[in-house]
Amino acid sequence: MNGPMLFDEEEALRDESRRDAGPGPNVLTIDIDGWEGPLDLLLALARTQKVDLRQLSILALVEQYLVFIDEVRALKLELAADYLVMAAWLAYLKSALLLPKDPTIDPSPEELALRLQLRLERLNAMRESGARLMARDRIGRDVFLRGAPEKLRVVKARAWECDYFELITAYGQINARTQPAMHIVKKRQVMTLEQALERVSAMIGRAIDWTAISAFLPPMADPALRKSALASSFVAALELAKRGVVDLQQESTFAPLMLRKKAT
Amino acid sequence: MIETDPDMRAVEATLFASDQPMTVEQIRGYVGDSVDVSAALTQLAAHYQGRGIEIVQRGKAWHFQTAPDLAHLLRREREESRKLSRAAVETLAIIAYHEPVSRAEIEAIRGVQISKGTLDVLMEAGWVRPAGRREVPGRPLIYATTPGFLTHFGLNSRKDLPGIADLKAAGLLDPIDSAMGDMLFTGEESDSELEINENNA
Amino acid sequence: MIETDPDMRAVEATLFASDQPMTVEQIRGYVGDSVDVSAALTQLAAHYQGRGIEIVQRGKAWHFQTAPDLAHLLRREREESRKLSRAAVETLAIIAYHEPVSRAEIEAIRGVQISKGTLDVLMEAGWVRPAGRREVPGRPLIYATTPGFLTHFGLNSRKDLPGIADLKAAGLLDPIDSAMGDMLFTGEESDSELEINENNA
Numbered sequence: 001m002n003g004p005m006l007f008d009e010e011e012a013l014r015d016e017s018r019r020d021a022g023p024g025p026n027v028l029t030i031d032i033d034g035w036e037g038p039l040d041l042l043l044a045l046a047r048t049q050k051v052d053l054r055q056l057s058i059l060a061l062v063e064q065y066l067v068f069i070d071e072v073r074a075l076k077l078e079l080a081a082d083y084l085v086m087a088a089w090l091a092y093l094k095s096a097l098l099l100p101k102d103p104t105i106d107p108s109p110e111e112l113a114l115r116l117q118l119r120l121e122r123l124n125a126m127r128e129s130g131a132r133l134m135a136r137d138r139i140g141r142d143v144f145l146r147g148a149p150e151k152l153r154v155v156k157a158r159a160w161e162c163d164y165f166e167l168i169t170a171y172g173q174i175n176a177r178t179q180p181a182m183h184i185v186k187k188r189q190v191m192t193l194e195q196a197l198e199r200v201s202a203m204i205g206r207a208i209d210w211t212a213i214s215a216f217l218p219p220m221a222d223p224a225l226r227k228s229a230l231a232s233s234f235v236a237a238l239e240l241a242k243r244g245v246v247d248l249q250q251e252s253t254f255a256p257l258m259l260r261k262k263a264t
Numbered sequence: 265m266i267e268t269d270p271d272m273r274a275v276e277a278t279l280f281a282s283d284q285p286m287t288v289e290q291i292r293g294y295v296g297d298s299v300d301v302s303a304a305l306t307q308l309a310a311h312y313q314g315r316g317i318e319i320v321q322r323g324k325a326w327h328f329q330t331a332p333d334l335a336h337l338l339r340r341e342r343e344e345s346r347k348l349s350r351a352a353v354e355t356l357a358i359i360a361y362h363e364p365v366s367r368a369e370i371e372a373i374r375g376v377q378i379s380k381g382t383l384d385v386l387m388e389a390g391w392v393r394p395a396g397r398r399e400v401p402g403r404p405l406i407y408a409t410t411p412g413f414l415t416h417f418g419l420n421s422r423k424d425l426p427g428i429a430d431l432k433a434a435g436l437l438d439p440i441d442s443a444m445g446d447m448l449f450t451g452e453e454s455d456s457e458l459e460i461n462e463n464n465a
Numbered sequence: 466m467i468e469t470d471p472d473m474r475a476v477e478a479t480l481f482a483s484d485q486p487m488t489v490e491q492i493r494g495y496v497g498d499s500v501d502v503s504a505a506l507t508q509l510a511a512h513y514q515g516r517g518i519e520i521v522q523r524g525k526a527w528h529f530q531t532a533p534d535l536a537h538l539l540r541r542e543r544e545e546s547r548k549l550s551r552a553a554v555e556t557l558a559i560i561a562y563h564e565p566v567s568r569a570e571i572e573a574i575r576g577v578q579i580s581k582g583t584l585d586v587l588m589e590a591g592w593v594r595p596a597g598r599r600e601v602p603g604r605p606l607i608y609a610t611t612p613g614f615l616t617h618f619g620l621n622s623r624k625d626l627p628g629i630a631d632l633k634a635a636g637l638l639d640p641i642d643s644a645m646g647d648m649l650f651t652g653e654e655s656d657s658e659l660e661i662n663e664n665n666a
Contacts, residue, residue, distance in 0.1 A: 036350070036351060036374070036375075036376050037374075037375050037376035038375065039374070039375025039376070040374075040375065040376070115440060118440050119373075119375065119440060121436060122373055122436055122440070123354075123373060123374065123375060125431055125434075125436045126354055126357045126358050126361065126373060126374075127354055127357075128427075129357040129360075129361055129425070129426060129427060129428075129431070130350075130353040130354050130356060130357035131353070132426040132427065133353070133356065133357055133360065133417055133425070133426060134348070134353055136417045136418050136419075136426070137332035137335070137418045138416055138417060138418065139329065139415065139416050139418070140416075141335070141339065142332050142335040142339070143329040143330050143331070143332050143335065143418065144329060144330045144338050144478070144481070144482035145283075145327065145328070145329055145482070146280065146283075146328055146481055146482070146529070147481065147482050147483040147484035147485070148483070148484045148485070148528070149280070149281055149282060149283040150280075150281040150530065150531055150539060151281065151282070151283045152278065152281055152282050152283075152294060152539050152540075152541070153539060153540045153541070154540075154541050154542075154543050155540050155541065155542050155543070158544075158545050158546070158547055158589065159544050159545070159546040159547070159590075160546070160547060160548075160549050160553075160586065160589070160590035160592075161546050161547060161548045161549060162548070162549040162553075162554055162557065162590075162617075163618075164618045164619060164620075166549075166554055167554060167557060167558050167561065167618060168558070168626065168627055168632060170551075170554040170555045170557075170558040171555075171558035171559070171561075171562055171632065172632040172633075173555075174555055174558065174559065174574060174575055174576075175629060175632070177576060178574065178575070178576045272517065273515075273516060273517035273532065273535065274517060274535060274538055275517070276516060276517030276518055277517035277518055277531040277532055277535040277538060277539070278517075278535075278538055278539065280517065280518045280529070280531055281531045281539050293541060294538050294539065294541055295538055314474075315474060315477060316473065316474035316475060316476070316477030316478035316479075316481070317477055317478055317481045328481070330478040330481060330482050331474065331478060334474065334475060334478045337475055337478065337479060337495050337496060337497075338478060338479065338482050338495065
């Protein structure tokens with residue numbers, strides 16, 4: 001036995017006949033590698049009985065297997081372990097079948113034998129089905145498809161999407177982008193140093209006691225102007241202190257800055 | 265006259281031009297919704313009966329092919345189609361007749377482990393595909409055949425698998441345990457056969 | 466009956482399976498010397514007349530093909546809509562507002578070069594067409610919009626396009642300034658922090 005079965009019909013037939021000639025007692029050219037495991041070997045042996053597998057003599061099969069294995073071992077060919085495991089199991093099965101029935105043994109040897117037979121039947125069924133499948137009218141071997149089909153084509157037509165708003169917005173943005181840039185500084189309300197000097201000088205005249213600088217700011221809400229007024233009033237306070245018009249006092253860092261008219 | 269029926273002409277031309285088997289829906293995508301594609305295909309198939317080429321249905325898909333009895337004229341001697349190993353053929357048969365089936369189930373039937381390449385070869389050929397997982401411990405992958413399998417082997421459906429009805433009737437597609445139950449139940453006959461054989465032995 | 470003529474069947478299958486047009490001699494190489502290939506071809510050609518497929522002779526070789534009048538079926542259009550790129554929208558807008566306009570003029574207005582593909586896309590969309598050449602040195606191509614452009618954007622004429630003043634009024638003209646405004650606005654928030662300090666003061 002050699003190699004995988006090829007699905008050339010002739011070769012398959014030749015292969016089959018070689019298999020069926022099987023490993024008879026006179027066959028010395030035994031190639032154990034040709035078998036796909038013990039079940040495969042068992043099936044090939046079973047087929048040499050030339051009966052329907054349902055009529056198979058399991059005892060005869062066991063005998064065939066054990067003889068075969070012995071021959072192989074006599075030739076000092078190496079056997080894979082699973083063949084030996086199967087041989088041991090079959091030897092057990094054989095003795096169990098031959099011995100008087102012991103109802104306590106479960107599963108019974110008859111059941112084991114039946115199981116083995118069923119497995120062989122199933123493998124055989126699939127092997128035959130496979131061969132029949134391969135023998136069908138297969139595309140590229142028995143039936144042929146059209147050699148040069150025109151082929152169907154799917155032509156992709158692209159529809160471009162763009163809506164009106166996008167179009168005019170784009171134009172607006174081009175214009176905005178390409179218009180010569182002119183930078184105008186926004187007018188801010190500020191209190192100049194002069195204004196602050198005037199305002200603080202006027203107000204300090206009326207203040208007798210220490211007064212926080214925030215009291216000198218214009219009371220209106222605009223925070224921008226308020227900030228400007230604070231900065232200018234602070235500088236004005238320093239200026240007035242320099243001129244000797246006011247006293248300044250701050251208890252600690254970030255504490256309110258206090259102003260008072262300098263005592264004269 | 266058949267030749268001038270515009271629907272049939274359209275279906276004929278479409279299927280003929282295609283390099284793939286086509287389903288009714290796919291054909292309709294080309295010939296338009298107004299055409300009764302199924303009817304046209306049936307008529308065409310009848311029309312080509314006995315000719316050198318034929319229209320066949322494989323699963324849901326249809327295609328043109330040469331008549332099988334002309335294989336001897338067209339077979340290219342040198343370019344033998346892919347040769348499958350025995351393991352691959354058996355594995356394919358087991359998947360086809362038992363699908364969906366797990367690797368362990370395939371191995372149980374064959375009595376040997378499947379080598380890594382075997383399933384790959386079948387999948388590469390486009391005949392077998394993984395078809396989900398079996399909801400048992402370990403969630404093994406299960407395998408089934410493809411539409412391409414039906415096409416390649418000229419099967420209209422899995423029911424056309426050679427001998428599948430007989431195998432089913434004989435219980436040869438059932439797992440051994442359930443088969444055992446049946447046989448022990450109907451019992452006697454096979455037992456007695458076995459006994460006879462034993463006597464022969 | 467024609468269907469059962471074995472010579473014709475053989476020639477039909479051979480020609481069908483071939484991936485090349487075949488001469489009478491080549492066909493004979495497959496079907497055998499006993500077959501009158503020419504006669505079979507002539508009969509087949511007659512047989513397919515008016516059908517969805519036909520057998521034709523080109524030079525010395527014969528082949529099957531689908532009927533030419535059905536070619537439109539074998540091509541199926543699939544629409545695929547895609548958004549116009551930013552560059553394409555701007556280019557289209559410039560052409561619409563300034564037409565007819567040359568590529569160099571478009572680039573001058575956009576302030577950026579346009580890639581060759583941009584105008585192609587607009588022409589493919591059917592919104593822009595070449596509209597002659599500008600009679601200046603180099604005679605550049607000039608572009609204009611098409612009636613399809615007006616239809617697509619729901620315009621009666623180009624005069625319906627909003628003018629610069631309209632765009633300005635709609636706030637579409639100065640995206641940069643408004644962005645600046647946003648920044649000033651967020652700037653004020655930090656002012657309030659200062660105020661808190663003032664209050665503390």
